[in-house]
Amino acid sequence: MAMASIARRKAMTVFSSSSKHLCSGTKYSWILSRGFASGSDDNDVIVIGGGPGGYVAAIKAAQLGLKTTCIEKRGALGGTCLNVGCIPSKALLHSSHMYHEAKHSFASHGVKLASVEVDLPAMMAQKDKAVGNLTKGIEGLFKKNKVNYVKGYGKFLSPSEVSVDTLEGGNTVVNGKNIIIATGSDVKSLPGVTIDEERIVSSTGALALKEVPKKLFVIGAGYIGLEMGSVWGRLGSEVTVVEFAPDIVPTMDGEIRKQFQRSLEKQKMKFMLKTKVVSVDTTGNGVKLTLEPAAGGDQTILEADVVLVSAGRVPFTAGLQLDKIGVETDKAGRILVNDRFATNVPGVYAIGDVIPGPMLAHKAEEDGVACVEFIAGKQGHVDYDMVPGVVYTHPEVAYVGKTEEQVKALGVNYRVGKFPFLANSRAKAIDDAEGVVKILAEEETDKILGVHIMAPNAGELIHEAVLALQYGASSEDIARTCHAHPTMSEALKEAAMATYDMPIHI
Numbered sequence: 147m148a149m150a151s152i153a154r155r156k157a158m159t160v161f162s163s164s165s166k167h168l169c170s171g172t173k174y175s176w177i178l179s180r181g182f183a184s185g186s187d188d189n190d191v192i193v194i195g196g197g198p199g200g201y202v203a204a205i206k207a208a209q210l211g212l213k214t215t216c217i218e219k220r221g222a223l224g225g226t227c228l229n230v231g232c233i234p235s236k237a238l239l240h241s242s243h244m245y246h247e248a249k250h251s252f253a254s255h256g257v258k259l260a261s262v263e264v265d266l267p268a269m270m271a272q273k274d275k276a277v278g279n280l281t282k283g284i285e286g287l288f289k290k291n292k293v294n295y296v297k298g299y300g301k302f303l304s305p306s307e308v309s310v311d312t313l314e315g316g317n318t319v320v321n322g323k324n325i326i327i328a329t330g331s332d333v334k335s336l337p338g339v340t341i342d343e344e345r346i347v348s349s350t351g352a353l354a355l356k357e358v359p360k361k362l363f364v365i366g367a368g369y370i371g372l373e374m375g376s377v378w379g380r381l382g383s384e385v386t387v388v389e390f391a392p393d394i395v396p397t398m399d400g401e402i403r404k405q406f407q408r409s410l411e412k413q414k415m416k417f418m419l420k421t422k423v424v425s426v427d428t429t430g431n432g433v434k435l436t437l438e439p440a441a442g443g444d445q446t447i448l449e450a451d452v453v454l455v456s457a458g459r460v461p462f463t464a465g466l467q468l469d470k471i472g473v474e475t476d477k478a479g480r481i482l483v484n485d486r487f488a489t490n491v492p493g494v495y496a497i498g499d500v501i502p503g504p505m506l507a508h509k510a511e512e513d514g515v516a517c518v519e520f521i522a523g524k525q526g527h528v529d530y531d532m533v534p535g536v537v538y539t540h541p542e543v544a545y546v547g548k549t550e551e552q553v554k555a556l557g558v559n560y561r562v563g564k565f566p567f568l569a570n571s572r573a574k575a576i577d578d579a580e581g582v583v584k585i586l587a588e589e590e591t592d593k594i595l596g597v598h599i600m601a602p603n604a605g606e607l608i609h610e611a612v613l614a615l616q617y618g619a620s621s622e623d624i625a626r627t628c629h630a631h632p633t634m635s636e637a638l639k640e641a642a643m644a645t646y647d648m649p650i651h652i
C-alpha cells in the first residue's frame with residue numbers, strides 16, 4: 147500500500163496548492179501583456195548578473211525561444227558560486243581532506259607513506275583550474291543556446307533600458323521587454339573590522355591565502371566559517387570560531403547540531419559561543435582581537451595571524467540605480483518580489499541572493515528557471531520549504547524540511563526515527579562511520595516533515611529525502627523502497643523503519 151501511495155501523491159504534490167510560486171495570476175496579467183520582441187533589436191529578456199540565478203535564467207529563457215542578453219561585470223560567468231564560493235571552497239575542502247586522510251588515516255587502511263606534505267601553490271592551482279574550466283563551460287553554454295553576453299556593469303536608465311559600462315571601457319545601452327535582476331550578494335561587514343583580504347579576510351581572501359596561518363580566528367559559526375575553518379584546520383592552523391549566538395549554524399536541528407559541534411571539536415576546532423568581537427587591531431605583526439560576552443561583561447584579548455569575517459552576506463544592488471525606476475527593497479536591502487518574482491515595477495523581476503529566502507546557489511537556479519517560465523507564460527515552481535541545506539565539512543551535515551524545534555513549535559504530534567552510521571555496513575567497511583540519520587514524521591499520517599543527516603556524504607544522501615518530502619511520502623514509503631547493499635543510503639531506509647516501526651540492524 148505504501149508504494150502505491152508514492153504514485154498517488156506524486157500526482158498531487160508537485161503542483162500542490164501549497165507550492166509558493168504557483169498563482170494563476172490575473173493580478174499579474176501585465177507581465178504577459180508586455181509581450182515579446184518582434185524582430186527589433188530589443189531583447190525579450192535581459193538578465194543583470196551571471197551567477198547561478200542569472201546564467202541559468204538566461205539559458206532557460208533562450209531555450210524557451212526568448213531573445214536574451216546577460217550582463218555580467220566580473221569578466222567571468224558563474225557569479226559568487228563558481229568564482230569565489232561553492233566551487234573553490236569545495237575544491238579546497240576536498241584537497242585538504244585528502245591531505246588530512248593521507249596524514250592521519252591511510253596507515254590504518256594499510257597504506258604507508260614516507261612523508262606527507264602540503265604543496266599550497268599546487269592545491270590553489272587545482273582549485274583555480276576547476277573554477278576556470280567551469281566558468282568557461284558556461285560561456286560555451288551561452289554560445290550553444292544563443293544567449294548574448296555583455297561584459298560590464300549594468301545600471302537602470304528606465305524599466306526597459308540598461309546602460310552598461312563595458313569592461314573594455316565603453317558604454318552601451320541594452321533594451322528589453324523584461325529585465326531580471328540577479329546581482330547576488332556580498333560579504334556583510336562588521337563595524338570596526340576592515341577587510342584587507344590579507345590579514346582580515348572575507349571568504350574570498352580565505353580561498354587564496356598564500357600560506358597556512360598558524361592561528362586562524364573565524365567570526366561567525368555559519369556555513370562559511372565552518373567550511374573554511376575546516377580547510378585551514380586540516381592544513382595545520384589552530385582554528386578558533388567566535389559566534390554571537392548560543393549555537394553554531396542556527397538553522398540546523400538542535401540534536402544534530404550538538405553532535406556536529408562535538409565532531410568539529412574532536413577535529414580541534416575551538417568554539418567561543420555567545421561571544422562578540424568588540425574591536426580588531428592590526429597595528430602590530432599579527433591581529434589583536436578584543437572579545438566580550440554577547441550579553442556584556444569582561445573583555446578578553448586574543449591574537450591571531452589571520453581573521454576570517456564570515457558573519458553572513460547582504461544583497462548586492464550597488465550602482466544599479468534601483469531608485470531611478472523605483473524598485474522596492476526591504477530594510478535589509480533585499481528586493482521585494484511577488485510569487486512570480488516580479489518587483490513592484492512592471493517588467494522588472496529579481497531572483498537569487500538579492501531577494502528574500504535562503505542564500506544558496508541551487509535556490510537561485512530554481513528561482514531563475516521559474517521566473518523565466520512565468521515570463522514566457524508558463525507555470526513556474528519553487529518551494530523554499532523543500533530547499534536542502536548542506537554544510538560540506540567532514541562529516542557533512544545535510545537537511546531538508548523542518549527541524550525538531552520547528553515541529554514542536556507547530557504543535558504537531560510527531561515521531562522520530564534515527565539510525566547511526568556505526569550500524570551501517572558500508573560506513574564500517576570504509577571506517578568512516580561518524581554520523582546519524584534522523585527523520586521526523588507526523589504521528590497521525592506518517593508523512594515526513596524533516597530529514598537531517600550527518601555523514602561523510604550527507605550532501606548526496608539528502609536528495610532521496612528531498613524527493614520524498616516533495617512528493618509527500620511517508621516514512622513507510624522510504625522503508626519499503628529497496629535500497630542497494632552495502633550503501634550509506636541504507637541508513638536512511640533503517641531510520642525510516644525506526645520512524646514508523648523498528649529498524650533491523652540495531
Ligand SMILES: Cc1cc2nc3c(=O)[nH]c(=O)nc-3n(C[C@H](O)[C@H](O)[C@H](O)COP(=O)(O)OP(=O)(O)OC[C@H]3O[C@@H](n4cnc5c(N)ncnc54)[C@H](O)[C@@H]3O)c2cc1C
Pocket residue numbers: 194195196197198199200217218219220224225226227228230231232233235298299300301328329330331349350370462464465466497498499500505506507508509510538
Ligand atoms: C565561500 C562561499 C561558499 C559558498 N558555498 C555554497 C555552496 O556550497 N552551496 C550553495 O548552494 N551556495 C554556496 N554559496 C552561496 C552561493 O554562492 C550563492 O547563494 C549564489 O552564488 C547566489 O547566486 P546569485 O546568482 O543570486 O548571485 P551571485 O552568484 O552573487 O551572482 C551575481 C553576479 O552578478 C554580478 N553583478 C552584480 N551587480 C552587477 C551589475 N550591476 N552589473 C553586472 N553584473 C552585476 C556579480 O558580479 C555576480 O557575478 C557560497 C557562498 C560563498 C561566499
Ligand SMILES: NC(=O)c1ccc[n+]([C@@H]2O[C@H](COP(=O)([O-])OP(=O)(O)OC[C@H]3O[C@@H](n4cnc5c(N)ncnc54)[C@H](O)[C@@H]3O)[C@@H](O)[C@H]2O)c1
Pocket residue numbers: 336365366367368369370371373388389390391394395396421422423455456457458459504505506535536537538
Ligand atoms: N555549503 C553551503 O551551502 C554554503 C557555504 C558557504 C556559504 N553559503 C551561503 O552563504 C551565506 C553566507 O555564509 P556565512 O557563513 O557568512 O553566513 P551564515 O548566515 O551561514 O552564518 C553567519 C554566522 O555568523 C554569526 N554572526 C553574525 N554576526 C556576528 C558577529 N558580529 N559576531 C559573531 N558571530 C556573528 C551568525 O549568528 C551566524 O551563525 C550563507 O547564508 C549561506 O547561505 C552556503
